[in-house]
Amino acid sequence: MSKIALRMDRITKVYPNGVMANHDINLEVKYGEIHALSGENGAGKSTLMKILFGEEFPTSGDIFVDGKKVVLTSPSDALKLGIGMVHQHFMLVPSLSVLDNIILGEEPKKGLFTDYQKAINKVEVLMNKFNMKLNPKALVKDLSVGQKQKLEILKILMRGAKILILDEPTAVLTPQETKELFIELKLLRDEGYTVIFISHKLNEVRMLCSSITIIRRGEYKGSYLLSSIDDDQVTKLMVGRSVSKVIEKDHKITGAPILSVKNLKLNDDEGVIKVDGVSFDLKQNEIIGIAGVEGNGQSQLVEAIISEYPILSGEIKFKENLINNNGIAKSRKMKISYIPEDRMTIGMAGSLSITENIIADKTESKEFFNSLGLLKKKEINEYGTSLVNKYEILCQTPEVRVDSLSGGNIQKVVLARELDSFPELVVADQPTRGVDLGASEFIRKQLIDLSTKGCGILLISSDLNELLSISDKIIVISEGKLTACIVDIQNTSEEDLGKYMLGIERMSDEKIRRNCYEY
Numbered sequence: 247m248s249k250i251a252l253r254m255d256r257i258t259k260v261y262p263n264g265v266m267a268n269h270d271i272n273l274e275v276k277y278g279e280i281h282a283l284s285g286e287n288g289a290g291k292s293t294l295m296k297i298l299f300g301e302e303f304p305t306s307g308d309i310f311v312d313g314k315k316v317v318l319t320s321p322s323d324a325l326k327l328g329i330g331m332v333h334q335h336f337m338l339v340p341s342l343s344v345l346d347n348i349i350l351g352e353e354p355k356k357g358l359f360t361d362y363q364k365a366i367n368k369v370e371v372l373m374n375k376f377n378m379k380l381n382p383k384a385l386v387k388d389l390s391v392g393q394k395q396k397l398e399i400l401k402i403l404m405r406g407a408k409i410l411i412l413d414e415p416t417a418v419l420t421p422q423e424t425k426e427l428f429i430e431l432k433l434l435r436d437e438g439y440t441v442i443f444i445s446h447k448l449n450e451v452r453m454l455c456s457s458i459t460i461i462r463r464g465e466y467k468g469s470y471l472l473s474s475i476d477d478d479q480v481t482k483l484m485v486g487r488s489v490s491k492v493i494e495k496d497h498k499i500t501g502a503p504i505l506s507v508k509n510l511k512l513n514d515d516e517g518v519i520k521v522d523g524v525s526f527d528l529k530q531n532e533i534i535g536i537a538g539v540e541g542n543g544q545s546q547l548v549e550a551i552i553s554e555y556p557i558l559s560g561e562i563k564f565k566e567n568l569i570n571n572n573g574i575a576k577s578r579k580m581k582i583s584y585i586p587e588d589r590m591t592i593g594m595a596g597s598l599s600i601t602e603n604i605i606a607d608k609t610e611s612k613e614f615f616n617s618l619g620l621l622k623k624k625e626i627n628e629y630g631t632s633l634v635n636k637y638e639i640l641c642q643t644p645e646v647r648v649d650s651l652s653g654g655n656i657q658k659v660v661l662a663r664e665l666d667s668f669p670e671l672v673v674a675d676q677p678t679r680g681v682d683l684g685a686s687e688f689i690r691k692q693l694i695d696l697s698t699k700g701c702g703i704l705l706i707s708s709d710l711n712e713l714l715s716i717s718d719k720i721i722v723i724s725e726g727k728l729t730a731c732i733v734d735i736q737n738t739s740e741e742d743l744g745k746y747m748l749g750i751e752r753m754s755d756e757k758i759r760r761n762c763y764e765y
Contacts, residue, residue: 250313251277251409251440252298252329257307259293265642265650267293268304271466273459275409280431280441282451282458282472285484287654287681288640290464291444295411298442299331300324311409330402331411336394340387344380344397345369348404372403376433391540392423396430409440416450421710421744428454446683448477449711460484463640485684499718501530504671504702505551510560512546512726520546522726523560526762530670533693533703535717537710539747543726544706545587548675551704552577552584564671578607583669585660587676587706589653593660596649600641601630603648604663633662638685654681665692672696675706690716710740721762722746729753731761 254273260266268290275281285291296302298309300318309316311327318324321331338347345362348369353360366382373379378396386394395415402410412431416424431441431454445451451458452472460467460483467483505528512521520543528534538544549555551562554571562569564580574584586592594603605614605626614626630644637658641651648659661677674693678686694716697703707713713720714735722730722743730746730753732738745751753761 249277251275251279251311253310254294254298255308255310257294257297257309258305259290259297259302260305263650267464268297268461269464269466270307271461271464272469273298274469275440275442277408277440278435278438279457280435280443280455282455283442283444283461284446284448284451284458284480285461285467286463286640286683287657287685288463288652289461289484291461292413292652294461295331295413295442295444298324299329299411325402325405325407328406328408329411330405330407330409332395332398332402332413332415334413334415336398338386338394338397340385342386343382344384344386344389345382347386347397348382348401352405369400369404372400375437376403376430378430390423392419392426395419395423395427399430408438409442410434411442411444413444414446415443416445416447419708421740422748424450446681446686448480448683462486481683499529499532501532501700501702503527504530504565505704506561506563507547507551508561508563510547510550510562511558512543512550512555513558514546519558520726521550521723524723524726524728525560525759526721526728526731528671528702528704530700530702531697532718533697533705533716535713535720536704536706536723537713537720537743537747538723540708542723542747544675544723547723548587548673548706552582552673581668581670583664583667583672585664585672585674585677587679589657589660594648594656597647599630599645600634600639600648600651600659601626601644603659604630604633607663607667633666636666637662638688654685657681658685661689661692665696669696669701671702671704673704673706676708677705678707678709678712686712710743713743714738714740719761724749724752728758728762731758733761 252275254271257268257271259268271290271294273294283291293302297304300320300323303319309318316327339350345365349365354364355361369382378400380393380396386397389397399410415427419427435441443451443455455472457469457471458480459469460480462484508525510521510524511519514520524547526534536544546555550557552574554573557570564582569577595606608614614622614629616622634641634644639658639662640655648656664672672693678689681689690712693703693705705713705717717735720732720735720743721728724747729749
């Protein structure tokens with residue numbers, strides 16, 4: 247019988263404001279096991295892992311590592327006990343090399359100086375052992391997302407971690423990169439390492455993990471062998487109900503083009519071409535998905551459509567109106583809504599309440615402001631409450647600060663504001679990233695419902711299953727250029743998309759043009 251690596255026993259966390267994030271949660275993980283941790287947004291997963299990594303202190307409960315009761319007061323305490331964490335948002339120094347990032351704060355010395363040869367030797371042993379090969383001299387800013395993921399894992403392995411916490415590690419990876427990561431994690435498992443794998447993707451959980459712990463709204467819902475529980479049972483425990491895997495669409499694409507992008511060329515801040523001759527039309531009741539490995543021009547394309555991003559050449563039209571360098575304020579008045587990828591800094595004002603964030607784009611609305619510009623508090627409060635209920639935002643009241651919510655619930659606040667404003671075009675950049683199964687299903691249904699009412703949807707997503715599930719057409723960008731425009735969605739796999747994303751395969755220019763404009 248495998249030895250227990252760690253046990254969290256009846257962990258409870260109550261914050262000073264009275265919010266109970268965790269209540270009597272148990273977690274037991276064996277050495278040489280990959281164990282899934284799943285639950286809705288706001289369920290308490292992040293709090294539980296912060297407690298395990300020494301970033302939070304429990305109100306009550308005990309933690310045992312290798313059978314011994316421990317008290318963790320900081321991440322340093324956790325690392326000393328062999329617990330390391332790879333956060334969803336990489337914590338790397340882009341201007342430094344791979345080697346410098348790995349040994350930062352742990353530099354081997356030769357007299358007063360860093361012994362780089364010794365460091366390289368140690369790092370190469372790790373890379374070869376776990377098939378995570380990187381160029382030690384390469385700068386982090388030049389790495390792909392998959393390579394950065396490897397680097398984060400190598401960092402904590404270098405510090406002696408034997409228990410690895412991975413927070414949504416596949417969120418920004420292609421299918422090929424995900425497969426590669428899984429091979430590496432299985433090598434770690436076979437060497438006796440323990441992995442806690444936080445994920446909403448049940449197909450990946452089943453591919454990788456042997457057991458799962460589920461929590462819902464801070465409550466422990468049990469730990470199970472994955473061989474003993476099916477997907478419907480898992481989702482019911484996580485969400486409280488069944489979640490549909492297939493979302494029905496019954497409308498035809500009949501509208502006129504609402505967004506036209508023609509021969510668009512964009513640079514990044516350093517003068518490197520990031521979008522190179524991209525062209526496509528989006529019709530009024532159409533959902534076009536955009537697939538691409540992060541950093542291949544999607545961000546610049548989005549900014550050019552909704553903001554004042556400098557355009558080298560080409561044009562962007564909304565309903566035949568040129569909107570090059572339009573600006574967000576003008577775009578909003580034209581009924582263009584925007585769900586930003588970075589919800590924390592762009593999507594909301596953290597110090598304001600949920601309701602204040604929801605009406606942030608309605609400062610000229612007669613519904614909420616009188617002729618003197620004064621607030622109609624009753625109407626505003628009723629509206630805020632109605633959207634909190636409609637979008638199932640988990641909170642004490644609509645008046646709490648947005649930055650007190652979980653990441654997924656913050657995303658729901660952004661969606662409530664953007665999707666409930668009767669838009670004609672929605673630019674949705676990673677709308678379900680970090681959002682649980684039930685909320686993801688709800689968001690996708692909202693986007694489909696808007697499209698059936700004549701709204702055009704431009705969906706940028708790293709979730710390839712999402713793109714294949716709800717898109718009418720998918721365009722793929724690699725190194726700033728279109729490598730595919732796919733209209734036969736039903737006969738396209740995630741593997742197919744991954745090949746186009748990595749530039750391994752490419753459609754002919756003629757087929758891309760025909761699919762972009764004639765369908």
